[in-house]
Amino acid sequence: MERKCNNQPYLLLMQTSKAIHDRIKEEIAKNKLGITEFSVLEVLYQKGKQTIQQIGKCILVSSGSMTYVIDKLEQRGLLSRNACANDRRVIHVTLTDDGNELMNEFMPKYHEFINHLFDSLHSDEVEALVQLLKKVRNKV
Amino acid sequence: MERKCNNQPYLLLMQTSKAIHDRIKEEIAKNKLGITEFSVLEVLYQKGKQTIQQIGKCILVSSGSMTYVIDKLEQRGLLSRNACANDRRVIHVTLTDDGNELMNEFMPKYHEFINHLFDSLHSDEVEALVQLLKKVRNKV
DNA sequence: TTCGATTATCTTGAATCTGAGATAATAATA
């Protein structure tokens, strides 16, 4: 009987993504941020003002965690909660100047870091990898 | 300024691996197991008797978490702790009959499930994906 | 042998996440 998983592409895909995830976690930790915290800031940086709900859907985090993580980022002065004038159930969240400054500082390095991870591939290899991954992803 | 990450292979790699991770989590949850718990059982199923330390190194989990997860699996009767005769610091862990039965039952389904995720690729595409991922992984 | 270093496991406390349920506001409908 086969007790070990021998599916090579599966093992490699998971190993590689975990390795990348861990390296990125380290990078983000340099700003004393967790990945969830960073993801919130990233959404706000990209999209501007968002509701808590919108952010949570975007980064796939429960409402309980959203309250928690936004509390922490607010205490740290990186974002602010603002009541919504039209709908008093809603809270808008925006980056503070400090938050913006942090992201302006960090994001170029961050993108550079990610690009660097794929340096070893030629452009045609990148294209091939993208096509193969799309095929897999669409099946999952 | 570029606020959004446009690195396609990166985004696809992480999206795909997360999607796969989540699907596998669901599969494993059908046995009322978490991924860490399952990983422990998997190691024991593949390698037979192991020390707690060995398992922890293998699945990259801290010693504190190992105690916790092995407690739970032991309480559920899926594995047992056995003192080591030679070295009294060490505890050997083995699957119980129940644990073995569970794994005998589940593992074929599990491997089938994983293979199924890559059904959409031809064998030459699988090979290409493997080569590309190796290249990326070795760089990270 | 004896003392210090190392090793394996466990304990504890803090961090983070989820899910269920509470609260409050809004929307929809009779």
Added chain:
DNA sequence: TATTATTATCTCAGATTCAAGATAATCGAA
């Protein structure tokens, strides 16, 4: 309008993880 359903956020308990430190055993060198 009154009632009901839905929505957004928050609260809380429980699960899981890690890091640091405690405990106990073993190893190694003087």
